[in-house]
Amino acid sequence: MTVLELDDIDTYYGNSHVLHGVSLDLDEGEVVALLGRNGAGKTTTMRSIMGVTPPRRGTITYRGEDVAGLPPNEINARGISLVPEDRRVFPTLTVHENLVLAHKLAADPRPVEEMYDLFPVLDELRRSRAQNMSGGEQQMLAVARALVQRPSTLLLDEPTEGLAPVIVDDLREMLQDVVDQDVTVLLSEQNVSFAFDLATRCYVIDTGSIVYEGSIEELQERDDLLERYLAVSPEEVA
Numbered sequence: 001m002t003v004l005e006l007d008d009i010d011t012y013y014g015n016s017h018v019l020h021g022v023s024l025d026l027d028e029g030e031v032v033a034l035l036g037r038n039g040a041g042k043t044t045t046m047r048s049i050m051g052v053t054p055p056r057r058g059t060i061t062y063r064g065e066d067v068a069g070l071p072p073n074e075i076n077a078r079g080i081s082l083v084p085e086d087r088r089v090f091p092t093l094t095v096h097e098n099l100v101l102a103h104k105l106a107a108d109p110r111p112v113e114e115m116y117d118l119f120p121v122l123d124e125l126r127r128s129r130a131q132n133m134s135g136g137e138q139q140m141l142a143v144a145r146a147l148v149q150r151p152s153t154l155l156l157d158e159p160t161e162g163l164a165p166v167i168v169d170d171l172r173e174m175l176q177d178v179v180d181q182d183v184t185v186l187l188s189e190q191n192v193s194f195a196f197d198l199a200t201r202c203y204v205i206d207t208g209s210i211v212y213e214g215s216i217e218e219l220q221e222r223d224d225l226l227e228r229y230l231a232v233s234p235e236e237v238a
Protein backbone atom coordinates (compact mmCIF):
# COMPACT_ATOMS: atom_id res chain seq x y z
CA MET A 1 0.00 0.00 0.00
CA THR A 2 1.29 3.48 -0.88
CA VAL A 3 1.75 5.61 2.21
CA LEU A 4 3.33 8.73 0.78
CA GLU A 5 3.19 9.95 -2.78
CA LEU A 6 4.79 13.02 -4.32
CA ASP A 7 3.34 13.71 -7.72
CA ASP A 8 5.14 16.11 -10.02
CA ILE A 9 6.11 18.69 -7.43
CA ASP A 10 7.93 21.95 -8.13
CA THR A 11 9.56 23.74 -5.21
CA TYR A 12 11.18 27.16 -5.12
CA TYR A 13 13.24 29.29 -2.77
CA GLY A 14 11.96 32.72 -3.72
CA ASN A 15 12.54 32.93 -7.47
CA SER A 16 14.98 30.07 -7.47
CA HIS A 17 13.32 27.01 -9.00
CA VAL A 18 14.88 24.00 -7.26
CA LEU A 19 12.66 20.92 -7.68
CA HIS A 20 11.40 20.16 -11.18
CA GLY A 21 8.52 17.72 -11.33
CA VAL A 22 9.69 15.39 -8.58
CA SER A 23 7.55 12.27 -8.17
CA LEU A 24 8.21 9.51 -5.69
CA ASP A 25 6.29 7.10 -3.54
CA LEU A 26 6.80 5.02 -0.44
CA ASP A 27 5.01 1.80 0.36
CA GLU A 28 4.13 0.88 3.91
CA GLY A 29 7.16 -0.43 5.79
CA GLU A 30 9.64 0.24 3.00
CA VAL A 31 13.06 1.83 3.32
CA VAL A 32 13.66 3.96 0.25
CA ALA A 33 16.85 5.85 -0.47
CA LEU A 34 17.01 9.28 -2.08
CA LEU A 35 20.51 9.55 -3.48
CA GLY A 36 22.23 12.54 -4.97
CA ARG A 37 25.23 14.78 -4.76
CA ASN A 38 25.54 17.90 -2.70
CA GLY A 39 22.98 20.44 -3.92
CA ALA A 40 20.94 17.87 -5.88
CA GLY A 41 17.70 18.63 -4.01
CA LYS A 42 17.49 15.98 -1.28
CA THR A 43 16.92 18.36 1.60
CA THR A 44 14.49 20.43 -0.44
CA THR A 45 12.48 17.26 -1.11
CA MET A 46 12.37 16.54 2.63
CA ARG A 47 11.42 20.15 3.37
CA SER A 48 8.68 19.98 0.74
CA ILE A 49 7.20 16.87 2.36
CA MET A 50 7.29 18.46 5.83
CA GLY A 51 5.65 21.66 4.61
CA VAL A 52 8.67 23.78 5.56
CA THR A 53 9.15 24.75 1.91
CA PRO A 54 5.84 23.68 0.38
CA PRO A 55 5.73 22.94 -3.35
CA ARG A 56 4.16 25.52 -5.64
CA ARG A 57 2.89 22.87 -7.97
CA GLY A 58 2.05 19.18 -7.76
CA THR A 59 0.55 17.12 -4.96
CA ILE A 60 1.77 15.36 -1.85
CA THR A 61 -0.58 12.65 -0.67
CA TYR A 62 -0.17 11.02 2.72
CA ARG A 63 -2.45 8.10 3.52
CA GLY A 64 -4.97 9.32 0.98
CA GLU A 65 -4.99 12.95 2.09
CA ASP A 66 -3.53 15.88 0.15
CA VAL A 67 -1.11 17.41 2.67
CA ALA A 68 0.74 19.89 0.43
CA GLY A 69 0.20 23.33 1.92
CA LEU A 70 -0.48 22.14 5.46
CA PRO A 71 1.78 23.71 8.09
CA PRO A 72 4.69 21.56 9.33
CA ASN A 73 3.12 20.82 12.71
CA GLU A 74 0.00 19.48 11.00
CA ILE A 75 2.07 17.25 8.76
CA ASN A 76 4.04 16.08 11.77
CA ALA A 77 0.81 15.35 13.62
CA ARG A 78 -0.24 13.04 10.80
CA GLY A 79 2.72 10.79 11.53
CA ILE A 80 5.67 12.10 9.52
CA SER A 81 8.85 12.98 11.43
CA LEU A 82 11.99 14.52 10.01
CA VAL A 83 15.51 14.07 11.34
CA PRO A 84 17.09 17.15 9.75
CA GLU A 85 20.60 17.09 8.35
CA ASP A 86 21.89 19.48 11.00
CA ARG A 87 20.32 17.28 13.75
CA ARG A 88 19.19 20.24 15.84
CA VAL A 89 19.20 18.56 19.22
CA PHE A 90 19.12 21.02 22.12
CA PRO A 91 22.83 21.40 22.91
CA THR A 92 22.60 22.45 26.54
CA LEU A 93 20.03 19.82 27.46
CA THR A 94 21.00 16.29 28.44
CA VAL A 95 20.02 13.25 26.43
CA HIS A 96 17.24 12.52 28.85
CA GLU A 97 15.96 16.11 28.82
CA ASN A 98 15.94 16.14 25.02
CA LEU A 99 13.91 12.94 24.93
CA VAL A 100 11.50 13.97 27.68
CA LEU A 101 10.85 17.25 25.89
CA ALA A 102 10.06 15.46 22.62
CA HIS A 103 7.86 13.06 24.57
CA LYS A 104 5.91 15.95 26.13
CA LEU A 105 5.30 17.56 22.75
CA ALA A 106 4.03 14.43 21.02
CA ALA A 107 0.36 13.49 20.86
CA ASP A 108 0.86 9.73 21.20
CA PRO A 109 4.47 9.27 22.29
CA ARG A 110 6.41 6.09 22.90
CA PRO A 111 7.88 5.68 26.38
CA VAL A 112 11.34 7.25 26.65
CA GLU A 113 12.61 3.99 28.17
CA GLU A 114 11.90 2.25 24.86
CA MET A 115 14.43 4.56 23.24
CA TYR A 116 17.06 3.46 25.73
CA ASP A 117 16.32 -0.17 24.87
CA LEU A 118 16.71 0.65 21.20
CA PHE A 119 19.83 2.79 21.67
CA PRO A 120 21.91 1.45 24.57
CA VAL A 121 24.50 4.14 23.82
CA LEU A 122 21.97 6.77 24.79
CA ASP A 123 21.13 4.91 27.96
CA GLU A 124 24.74 5.30 29.05
CA LEU A 125 24.69 8.98 28.09
CA ARG A 126 21.40 9.86 29.80
CA ARG A 127 22.93 12.64 31.84
CA SER A 128 25.34 13.96 29.20
CA ARG A 129 24.66 17.28 27.56
CA ALA A 130 24.18 16.95 23.81
CA GLN A 131 26.87 19.56 23.13
CA ASN A 132 29.48 17.35 24.80
CA MET A 133 28.67 14.32 22.66
CA SER A 134 30.19 13.16 19.38
CA GLY A 135 28.46 13.74 16.06
CA GLY A 136 27.41 10.10 15.91
CA GLU A 137 25.93 10.19 19.40
CA GLN A 138 24.05 13.37 18.56
CA GLN A 139 22.72 11.73 15.42
CA MET A 140 21.43 8.80 17.47
CA LEU A 141 19.77 11.27 19.83
CA ALA A 142 18.17 13.05 16.87
CA VAL A 143 16.78 9.76 15.56
CA ALA A 144 15.55 8.73 19.03
CA ARG A 145 13.89 12.09 19.48
CA ALA A 146 12.00 11.61 16.23
CA LEU A 147 11.02 8.04 17.11
CA VAL A 148 9.59 9.09 20.49
CA GLN A 149 6.81 10.73 18.47
CA ARG A 150 5.82 7.27 17.20
CA PRO A 151 6.02 8.34 13.55
CA SER A 152 4.67 6.03 10.91
CA THR A 153 7.01 7.65 8.39
CA LEU A 154 10.53 8.77 9.18
CA LEU A 155 12.49 11.12 6.94
CA LEU A 156 16.23 10.80 7.57
CA ASP A 157 18.19 13.56 5.90
CA GLU A 158 21.81 12.53 5.35
CA PRO A 159 22.37 10.92 8.73
CA THR A 160 26.02 10.07 7.95
CA GLU A 161 27.02 13.62 7.04
CA GLY A 162 30.21 14.61 8.82
CA LEU A 163 30.60 11.34 10.71
CA ALA A 164 33.82 9.34 10.89
CA PRO A 165 33.71 5.97 9.09
CA VAL A 166 33.79 3.93 12.30
CA ILE A 167 30.83 5.94 13.61
CA VAL A 168 29.00 5.41 10.34
CA ASP A 169 29.31 1.66 10.98
CA ASP A 170 27.69 2.05 14.41
CA LEU A 171 24.95 4.18 12.95
CA ARG A 172 24.25 1.63 10.23
CA GLU A 173 23.85 -1.11 12.82
CA MET A 174 21.59 1.03 14.95
CA LEU A 175 19.43 2.16 12.04
CA GLN A 176 19.05 -1.46 11.00
CA ASP A 177 17.22 -2.02 14.28
CA VAL A 178 15.11 1.07 13.67
CA VAL A 179 14.05 0.05 10.19
CA ASP A 180 13.16 -3.42 11.43
CA GLN A 181 10.48 -1.66 13.44
CA ASP A 182 7.10 -0.77 12.09
CA VAL A 183 8.13 2.38 10.25
CA THR A 184 8.37 3.58 6.65
CA VAL A 185 11.63 5.39 5.91
CA LEU A 186 12.88 7.85 3.31
CA LEU A 187 16.65 8.05 3.68
CA SER A 188 18.57 10.75 1.85
CA GLU A 189 22.26 10.07 1.40
CA GLN A 190 25.42 10.88 -0.50
CA ASN A 191 27.01 7.84 1.12
CA VAL A 192 25.84 5.33 -1.44
CA SER A 193 27.10 2.14 0.20
CA PHE A 194 25.46 3.12 3.48
CA ALA A 195 22.13 3.67 1.76
CA PHE A 196 22.49 0.42 -0.19
CA ASP A 197 22.85 -1.50 3.07
CA LEU A 198 19.61 -0.15 4.51
CA ALA A 199 17.29 0.47 1.58
CA THR A 200 15.61 -1.89 -0.84
CA ARG A 201 14.69 0.65 -3.48
CA CYS A 202 16.00 4.03 -4.48
CA TYR A 203 15.64 7.24 -6.37
CA VAL A 204 18.52 9.29 -7.72
CA ILE A 205 18.03 13.04 -7.85
CA ASP A 206 20.16 15.49 -9.79
CA THR A 207 19.64 19.25 -10.19
CA GLY A 208 16.15 18.88 -8.80
CA SER A 209 14.94 16.10 -11.10
CA ILE A 210 14.59 12.38 -10.49
CA VAL A 211 16.96 10.68 -12.93
CA TYR A 212 16.63 7.06 -11.75
CA GLU A 213 14.07 5.00 -9.94
CA GLY A 214 14.47 1.30 -9.26
CA SER A 215 16.05 -1.43 -7.21
CA ILE A 216 19.42 -1.16 -5.52
CA GLU A 217 20.61 -4.24 -7.42
CA GLU A 218 19.85 -2.59 -10.75
CA LEU A 219 21.57 0.63 -9.78
CA GLN A 220 24.65 -1.30 -8.66
CA GLU A 221 24.95 -2.54 -12.24
CA ARG A 222 24.60 0.95 -13.70
CA ASP A 223 28.17 2.20 -13.68
CA ASP A 224 27.18 5.14 -15.86
CA LEU A 225 24.65 6.45 -13.33
CA LEU A 226 26.90 5.82 -10.35
CA GLU A 227 29.70 7.81 -11.89
CA ARG A 228 27.63 10.55 -13.42
CA TYR A 229 25.18 11.34 -10.66
CA LEU A 230 26.77 9.96 -7.53
CA ALA A 231 30.45 10.40 -8.28
CA VAL A 232 31.31 6.93 -7.04
CA SER A 233 33.36 4.32 -8.81
CA PRO A 234 31.45 1.05 -9.24
CA GLU A 235 34.00 -0.88 -7.12
CA GLU A 236 33.07 1.21 -4.10
CA VAL A 237 29.54 -0.16 -3.99
CA ALA A 238 30.05 -3.67 -5.35
Ligand SMILES: Nc1ncnc2c1ncn2[C@@H]1O[C@H](COP(=O)(O)OP(=O)(O)O)[C@@H](O)[C@H]1O
Nearest residue numbers: 013016018036037038039040041042043044045
Ligand atom coordinates in the same frame (compact mmCIF):
# COMPACT_ATOMS: atom_id res chain seq x y z
N1 LIG B 1 17.41 28.37 1.59
C1 LIG B 1 17.78 28.32 0.31
N2 LIG B 1 17.66 29.39 -0.51
C2 LIG B 1 18.02 29.33 -1.81
N3 LIG B 1 18.52 28.25 -2.41
C3 LIG B 1 18.67 27.15 -1.66
C4 LIG B 1 18.31 27.12 -0.27
N4 LIG B 1 18.57 25.87 0.21
C5 LIG B 1 19.06 25.18 -0.83
N5 LIG B 1 19.12 25.93 -1.94
C6 LIG B 1 19.57 25.49 -3.28
O1 LIG B 1 18.71 24.44 -3.70
C7 LIG B 1 19.43 23.42 -4.36
C8 LIG B 1 19.16 22.09 -3.68
O2 LIG B 1 19.66 22.14 -2.37
P1 LIG B 1 19.41 20.99 -1.31
O3 LIG B 1 18.01 20.54 -1.40
O4 LIG B 1 19.89 21.49 0.00
O5 LIG B 1 20.38 19.84 -1.85
P2 LIG B 1 20.98 18.54 -1.11
O6 LIG B 1 20.24 18.36 0.17
O7 LIG B 1 20.77 17.43 -2.10
O8 LIG B 1 22.42 18.83 -0.89
C9 LIG B 1 20.89 23.85 -4.32
O9 LIG B 1 21.19 24.45 -5.55
C10 LIG B 1 20.94 24.84 -3.21
O10 LIG B 1 21.94 25.81 -3.43
Ligand SMILES: [Mg+2]
Nearest residue numbers: 042043085158
Ligand atom coordinates in the same frame (compact mmCIF):
# COMPACT_ATOMS: atom_id res chain seq x y z
MG1 LIG C 1 20.92 18.26 2.09
